[in-house]
Amino acid sequence: MSNIDKRNRLNEEVFTYKTTKDNKVFIYWKGKQVTVLSGKESEKFLQRILNKDHKEIQLVMAKITGNFKHGNEKDNRSD
Template sequence: MNNNEVDKRDILDKEPFSYKLTKDKKIFIYWNGKQVLILKGKESQRFLDKIKSADVKEVQLIMAKITGNFKHGNEKDNKIK
């Protein structure tokens, strides 16, 4: 499955996720500028290994999956019909 099938609404193109690596190898993950998760130890190293060879959109998808802040397509559509 490619990224276009996963992110059908192109939300990850806007790069809502970011991260910061600290000197003590903690990783702070942010969504729209708000801190949502801290990774440390083995989790931190696994994240770094996953993103090492990933492109920007893949990194966004990895962070979305780790944080759980990713739409699965089963949410109700709030648009007036």
């Protein structure tokens, strides 16, 4: 896993998720909603993160959300 996360971004909690009663999963990046999983996608996600540690769960969410692996993402800080 060290080769995947060279800058140790996954040690931070940049991704979070919330599950609703109807088994939809909302995935957030730094507090902003980036994707919604439902049906088989949400079931698959919940199975993939079962019994995983924090960093592995962050990696799963990073892969699901897509374009978060190039290293050129903006920080969204106002200077």
